[in-house]
Amino acid sequence: MEGETRVLIVEDDKFLSELIATKLTKEHFQISSAADGEAGLKKAITEKPDIILLDIMLPGMDGFGVLKALSAHADEAVKKIPVLILSNFGQESKVQEGLDLGAKDYLVKANFTTGEIVEKIKKTLSL
Numbered sequence: 001m002e003g004e005t006r007v008l009i010v011e012d013d014k015f016l017s018e019l020i021a022t023k024l025t026k027e028h029f030q031i032s033s034a035a036d037g038e039a040g041l042k043k044a045i046t047e048k049p050d051i052i053l054l055d056i057m058l059p060g061m062d063g064f065g066v067l068k069a070l071s072a073h074a075d076e077a078v079k080k081i082p083v084l085i086l087s088n089f090g091q092e093s094k095v096q097e098g099l100d101l102g103a104k105d106y107l108v109k110a111n112f113t114t115g116e117i118v119e120k121i122k123k124t125l126s127l
Contacts, residue, residue: 007121008049009033010040010066011086012058016109020053020086023114029121037061041069048077051121054103056087056094063087067101082124086117 007029011017014035021031032047034040037058044052044066052070056063063085073079085098090108098106104124107117121127 004030005051005121005125005127006030006032006047006049008040008043008047008052010037010043010052010058010063011055012036013055020114020117023118024121027118035059037063037066041066044070044081045073045075045078049081051125052081052083053086053117053121054083056085056089056098064097064101067098067103071102084117084120084124086112 007024009017009020009031011033012035017033021033024031032043032049034043038061040054041061054063054066067083070081070083071079082104083102085103085106086109088109095106105120107120
């Protein structure tokens with residue numbers, strides 16, 4: 001199952017995106033990535049990944065905008081894609097907003113290693 005699990009990383013920090021992608025690839029996940037909200041949303045709709053790692057601070061459409069667009073999408077398969085927010089914003093209000101918009105979990109970047117992010121993905125997808 002894991003070898004076929006597709007993860008979309010929507011993150012504008014190229015270094016962090018590559019770091020997470022490398023770790024996930026080693027764990028046999030298939031990776032797709034986008035550096036801004038619009039591209040991330042397009043990929044989510046066309047690729048329908050199994051899970052999305054989503055930053056909040058993105059160029060153009062922010063992560064909250066992506067979440068709103070996903071949850072409002074006409075395709076049920078797109079609406080149901082689980083989203084894990086991965087952000088530097090740790091404020092309770094931001095966390096709550098992300099969860100209210102449908103994210104499964106909210107991870108503050110500074111508090112999680114790439115290994116812990118992988119574990120969160122596996123737990124969320126029950127792998």
